[in-house]
Every structure is written in C-alpha cells, then in structure tokens.
Amino acid sequence: MKKLSLLLLTVILVGSLIVNAQDYKTAIGVRGGLANGLTVKHFVSKNAAFEGILSTRWQGFNITGLYEIHKQAFDTDRLNWYYGAGAHVGFWDGSNVSWADDNESYSVIGIDGILGLEYNFKEIPINISLDWKPALNLVGYSGFWGDGGALSVRYIF
Secondary structure, eight states, X not given: OHHHHHHHHHHHHHHHHHOOTTSOSEEEEEEEESSEEEEEEEXXXXXXXXXXXXXXXXXXXXXXXXXXXXXXXXXXXXXXXXXXXXXXXXXXXXXXXXXXXXXXEEEEEEEEEEEEEEEEXXXXXXXXXXXXXXXXXXXXXXXXXXXOOEXXXXXXX
C-alpha cells in the first residue's frame, strides 16, 4: 500500500510540474450526477477531444465514447464550452427500478449527445466541467434519456 501511495504521489507531482492547464492533453477524473462514474478526456487536436465515460446506475453500468469540439467561452481564458456526439452500451438489472420489470435484465445500445462548459484551473492541474448528455437507446430498452447531466472533476496530466 505504501508503494502504491508513493507511486501515486510521484505521478501527481511530476504531472503538476509539466502540465499547462490552458492546453492540456489528457485528464482523468470522477463524474457525478444521476449516473456516477469515471471520465477520461484526451485531446487529439487543439479543439477536438475524445471522452470515455464508465458510469453506474440501476445496479448496472454504461460505457460511453464521445467526440467533442471545444471553443473558448465568453472571451475568458481557460473557460471553454463544448459539444459533441458518440455512442453507448449499457447493462443493468430491472430490480429496484420503478419503470422496469423486476425479472428482466437490460442491455442497450444507443447514441449520445453532449453540451457542456469546462474550466481549467491555472494554479493547480484540475479541470471542472458541467454538462448535459442526453442519450437515445436504439437497441434493447429503447427510448430517450434526457437526464444525463453531471459535474466532473478531472486531474490534468
């Protein structure tokens, strides 16, 4: 455990020394909303990024991949708005879900959109974002899910 803690501390310290918070390449963190999970964002160009989200909800999980376009917001340094689209695959158990059949397990495949606002702190290698991520399930339990908003906090590498 001590070795793992020391390794984690070393990675954080080295990452904080080489990071440019205004123009980061990769960030990893947590996402909190009605579905909680992990998020990884990686820029492939100055204004384009891929984001991967692993989230849990209804005693199951969902994997989402998104392509996002980032633009500066309100002429403010380190504040960006972004939009994009992608897809998801998810699995969950119907027990303890009011709208589902208790005896059913669900698997879904669908498309997602995202619209958000993010801020990259200059003093520390942290990024915070607030977004809305609606989804449309096309296979499995089909329908529109408009409650995909979340707050994410990421460590910038």
